[in-house]
């Protein structure tokens with residue numbers, strides 16, 4: 024009989040116990056607990072993201088419930104911690120996800136001006152030299168063996184904390200809400216904001232078409 028192969032991995036309960044023994048603050052531990060629950064499992068990148076949000080908030084001197092705009096430079100893992108910890112979501116326009124492919128996140132407190140100042144935090148590849156297992160996982164190299172290294176990877180991420188991160192102060196342009204009018208797409212007959220039309224049709228009938236109607 025083929026047995027289920029058990030990949031040595033921490034359960035959420037084991038991880039939280041580990042954080043307690045490592046002396047994590049109540050707030051940080053609670054952030055990890057909520058993020059693991061939301062993400063449905065303790066993905067390494069998501070764990071690093073919790074440290075990133077925690078670090079970024081302290082650098083800009085803000086609290087999680089302050090009005091802060093977040094930009095994640097990857098769709099992988101990193102958009103989840105700001106959603107859970109700060110309630111910055113794509114739906115409330117406080118979270119933007121850019122497909123750049125970098126493990127970096129920018130936090131900028133809301134500004135009524137045309138530019139906002141904040142902080143960009145990123146995983147610093149040079150700082151990973153001290154953590155070869157995190158480096159192997161981060162570089163997605165064959166030397167990272169999930170079957171035997173998963174627990175050690177998580178151990179190293181929790182031990183490293185902010186030590187693998189660097190930051191820079193940044194400013195960026197802010198687009199404020201603009202007035203818009205609704206138009207009917209002549210192709211599908213549905214309503215869309217006029218500024219989202221692609222010439223004579225909507226994006227759903229054009230560059231963003233993603234389905235075929237079934238008979």
Ligand SMILES: [Zn+2]
Pocket residue numbers: 208209210211212213224225226227228
């Ligand atoms: Zn259309």
